[in-house]
Amino acid sequence: MSRIIRRAFSAFPPRAGPSTTPSPATLFPSASSVASTLPQAVRRRRAEHPPHPQSSASPLSDADLHDPTSGKKFPLGLEKEYQDLLNVADFGAGIDDASLRGLFLKGTAEWKSRVRGFAPRGRTGRHDYLLGVMGGKKLDQEVAQVGEGEEAIATTTTTSADPDQIVGQRIYLPNIQIRLMRNHTPPGQSYDPNIATFRIPPSMTKTDLRSYLLAVYNLKVSFIRTDNYIGEIGRSRTGEVIRKGGSSKTYKRAVVGLYEPFHYPDDMEELYAQGARTGKGDEAALARDRWLQENYSLRTSEEMRKRAMFKYYKGSRWRSRTHANLGNTVKEIMKRRKEREEKVTEEVKRRYAAIAQGSATGAEGEQVVQTA
Structure with missing residues (x-):
């Protein structure tokens, strides 16, 4: 089947619905997206061998670890490192253990998401950075010779960690191509604005992408x-086995977590949903649509594309009562597709108008009840 026939028969995938209101994040806004982007092998392993109810499989994104009443505990490695920091530093008497554990998780997450090549490095550098986040002061044991007896005096010194000091090698004008793609949203699920999807070269690593961004x-x-x-x-053509290029060439997909939500400028569903939640209606969505048409002429481009599709095949005359002509077939398919899209657009407008009218009627009813 030719490409034009496949394009005519295909339909645009259903756009993702409006994103849900994110729950209060403990470490970063995309903490809830960690579980939804887990590799399939990790999901299968956790399903076959579930962790203990009091242990956390993903401690850096588990909100229950910040709740003292949940009963969950740190994994063995994190607990040992946390106890080591308590033994070598002084955090004062005005902070409780639950708050310290929350700051420890926050510092660990920031350390893991840092750009490699930045100071400090190693175990000592990591501990200094964690103490800086937790607000602790490192204890240095100094032995002072005082007369006949010897006494160990603990003195506090403030840790100095500068994670913005570049110790790596700069690369100017990198010859790599990075493409921002739309997130894959399964049917029936809401759009996740706290992640972004990139298509990068296979030779590019996570460290390279983090440094590049x-x-x-x-x-x-x-x-x-x-x-x-x-x-x-x-x-x-010579019979050699090769990798195909073009749209089916080898590539690497990277899903990154964001600290601030990101929506595409043409995401009208999100604007309509935000207007319904805030009570402003579709004012923001209509303003965005006018701005897109004035600056990018999206509807004009779509009409020109459809006309080009109609004119792709020449000689679309009805020479018989059958659809034996390929141009006639494509033209009829595009015609019916246009009618279907117009009906869907009218139905969407009607539903949004009904929602807006219902919210306005409810507000008027509340005012009448209050005045009565």
């Missing part, structure tokens, strides 16, 4: 998950 766009990310897509195998 910070250096070029000043964008800090909380986590990165990557997966490789292997291109299709075919044969060349």
Whole structure:
């Protein structure tokens, strides 16, 4: 089947619905997205071997660890490191253990999402950075010779950690291509604005992507998950087995967690949903639509694309009562598709108008009850 026939028969995938109101994040806004972006192998392993009810599989994104009444505990490695920090530092008497554990998790998450090549490094540097986040002062044991007896005097020194000091090698004008793609949203689920999807070269690592986003766009990310897509195998004209290029070539997908939600400028569903939640109606959505039409002429481009599709095949005359002509077939398909899209648009407008009218009627009813 030719590409034009596949394009005519295909339909645009249903756009993701409005994003839900995110729950209060404990460490970063995209903490709830960590579980939804887990690799399938990790999900299968946790389903086959579930963790203990009092342990946390993802401690850096688990909100229950910040609740003292939940009964959940740190994993063994994190608990040991936390106890080591308590033994070598002084945090004062005005902070409780639950708050210290929350700051420890926050500092650990920031340390794991840092840009490599920045100071400090190693275990000592990590502990100094964690103490800086937790507000602790490191204890240095100094032995002072006082007459005949010897006494160990504990003195406090403030930790100094500068994570913005660059110790790596700068790379100017990198010859790499990074494409921002729309997030994959399964049917029936809401759009997640706290993650972004990029298509990067297979040779690019998570460290490279994190450094690139910070250096070029000043964008800090909380986590990165990557997966490789292997291109299709075919044969060349000489019979050699090769990897196909074009849209089926090998690439790597990277899903990054954001500290601030991101929506595309043409995400009208989100604007309509926000207007319904705030009571402003569709004013913001209509203003955005006018701005897009004035600056980018989206509807004009769509009409020109449809006309080009109609004119792609020449000789679309009805020479018989059948659809034997390929141009006639494509033209009829595009015609019915246009009618279907117009009906869907009218139905969406009617539903939004009904929702707005219902909210206005409810507000008037409340005013009447209050005046009565």
